Amino acid sequence: MPELRRDPAKGKWVIIAVERSSRPSDFKLEVEEPAGPEKCPFDGGKEDQTPPEITAIRPEGSNLNTPGWTVRVVPNKFPALKIEGEIESRGNGVYDAMNGVGAHEIIIETPDHFAAFETLKLDHASKIIWMFRERYLDLRKDQRLKYILIFKNKGRRAGASLEHSHSQLIATPIMPDLVKIELEAALTYYRYRGRCVYCDIISQEINEGKRLIFENDDFIAITPYASIVPFEIQIMPKQHSSDFGDIRLAEMNSLTKALQSSLKMLAKAVPHVSYNFYLHTSPLENLTIPHYHWHIEIVPRLTHIAGFEWGSGLYINPVPPENAAKFLLEAKEVQE
C-alpha cells in the first residue's frame, strides 16, 4: 500500500510509492525512448495484457476485454494510489501520514498504436473528452476522495513511458497543493473585486487579442500573460463554470476543437514537442463556487527546470507569451 506523508515545515504531502522501484541502480541516467509497438499493452487485440477494463466505448453487445472498442479505461498496472481500503490518518512525532487510498486509471484513447490525439477525427477525440467526464462523474461519488486530476503525458521529456496515445486520471484523498493555491488566489480576488478572476481574464484577453490563439462559441485558448514556460496554453469555457462535470454534451465538440487545434498549432510550431496537459476543476467538497473556473493547462516541455526554479518556484521564461501566440498562429495558417 502506498503511503502519503506530510512535511510540517512545507505543509506539503508526498506519495511514497514503495512498490514501484527501490534500489539506486534502478534509476536510468538517460531518458529512455518509450517502448515501441512490440511491447505495447494498449493496442487493440492485446486486451489481455492490461488489468481488466473499467469501462469502454465499444459496439453494443460486445464483451468486455475484447477488441472493437474506440476508447478504453483500465486501472494503472502500477498505481500511485490504490482503490481498496479505508483512509487512516496517523501522526508520527512532528510528521503526518495517511495510507495511499485513491484511484489511478488509464484512458487508452485509441486502439491504433500510431494515432495521435491531435489528429484523431473530431468524433473520436470528442469521445475521449466524454470519457474524461464519465470517469470524473463516476469516481466523485466516492466519499473518500477529495480531488480528481485528469492529465496526459506526451513524449519522453514529458514523462511518457509508453508512446501509445493515452491519458490518465489520479483521484487523491487530499487536496493537491497547486489546486489549493489557485483556489486561494481566486478567492482572494473574488473577495476584493466580487468577480471570478478567470472571467475577468477571459474578457481582457478577448478584448486585447494579442494572446488569443483560438476562440469558438464556448471556449477560448490563450497563451497566459504570466506563462511560466514557453508556448504554455490555457483553455477555458467562456461562460463561468467551476465544475468540469457540468459541461453540456453540446459543448463537447467545442472543447475538443479547442484542444485539438491548440495541440496541432503547438506541434507545428515546435515539431516533435513533448507536452503535458491537465484539467483543473473545483474540489469535490465544493463543486459549484463563484470564484473558480475550470480550465485545461498545456505545458510544453522545452526548457530545463534548474536549481533556481526548483528552489524558488519562480520560473524564467525566454518567450514572451505575445510572441508565443504569434508563432502559434503562424503555425495554424501554415496548417490550413
Add this chain to the structure above:
Amino acid sequence: MPELRRDPAKGKWVIIAVERSSRPSDFKLEVEEPAGPEKCPFDGGKEDQTPPEITAIRPEGSNLNTPGWTVRVVPNKFPALKIEGEIESRGNGVYDAMNGVGAHEIIIETPDHFAAFETLKLDHASKIIWMFRERYLDLRKDQRLKYILIFKNKGRRAGASLEHSHSQLIATPIMPDLVKIELEAALTYYRYRGRCVYCDIISQEINEGKRLIFENDDFIAITPYASIVPFEIQIMPKQHSSDFGDIRLAEMNSLTKALQSSLKMLAKAVPHVSYNFYLHTSPLENLTIPHYHWHIEIVPRLTHIAGFEWGSGLYINPVPPENAAKFLLEAKEVQE
C-alpha cells in the same frame, strides 16, 4: 530589461527574459552535453572571457581579472534579472508587471576545469561557502531586493549548461513562492506549538536515527521524511538560526564537511547523478525570526516530472527516505 509578471489567478510571478531566446527553433529537443574545456570561459587563464569580476579570493596584490585566484565571482553574461534601474510596478488590466531588477552572479568554484566541489580540499571548498556568505551579506544591503537564492546546477539533467564547477546567486525584488510557502507553514506551526518546526524535526531525526546520514557538532544531514524525490537530502544547523548570514566563521568547516560528505555519498550511491542544491534562508525584510531555520536542500534529478506532478504539485517518490538513508550510508562505508 527582463520583466516580472504576475498572474492573479495563481498569485504567481514569472520572469519573462526577453533577451535570452526567442524563436521556436531555438529549442533543442535533446538534452545537450554541457560544453567541454575548449569552450569553457570559467577556466583559470581565461579571465577575459567572462564579464569583469565582482570579487575573488586571490593572492594579495594580484590584479582583478588575472589568473591565480581560488574562487571567483562574476556577473552572469545572460542575467535573468539586471542590477541597474529602479523598481517600477504597474498594472495591466487584471495583471501586474514589474521591471526585472535584481542580481545574477556566478560563483566559479575553482580555476580547474575538471575539479568537482565534493572532492575539493576542505580548505578550498570552505572558501566557496565563505564566498556565498560574503556575496549574501554584500547584496542584502540593497534595499530594492527582497530575497537572495544561492543555488547550484550540476550535470545536464539538472540544467547545467557548463560543466566547470560553479554555483549561482539570484537576488529578486519579490519573495519567491516556495520560500513564502515554507515561511507560512513554519509560522503556522510556531503559532500552534510555540517552537521552530525545524528544531523539532532535528530533535526527532537525531532521536530516531533512521533518516540521519551525517552529524557533526554544528550540522546534521537527513533524507527528509516527506522527500519528494529519491535521495533528497537536507542539511540544517543544529542550533536555531533563521539567517544564513549569521553563520560563524568557526562553523564554516562543519558546514562544508556536511555538504561535501552528503554529495560524496550521493555520487557513490548513484554514479554520475545530476543534482541541484539551494540554500533557503529568512527574507531580507525579516532576518531574525523564531519560526524559520535556514537550510540547504539537495535535489537529485533522477525521476521525471510528469503531468500529475506538474498539475497537482503532489510528487510520487518511489524510494522511501529510510531506504535512501540506508543506501547513502552504505555508499559512505564503501568510500572510507
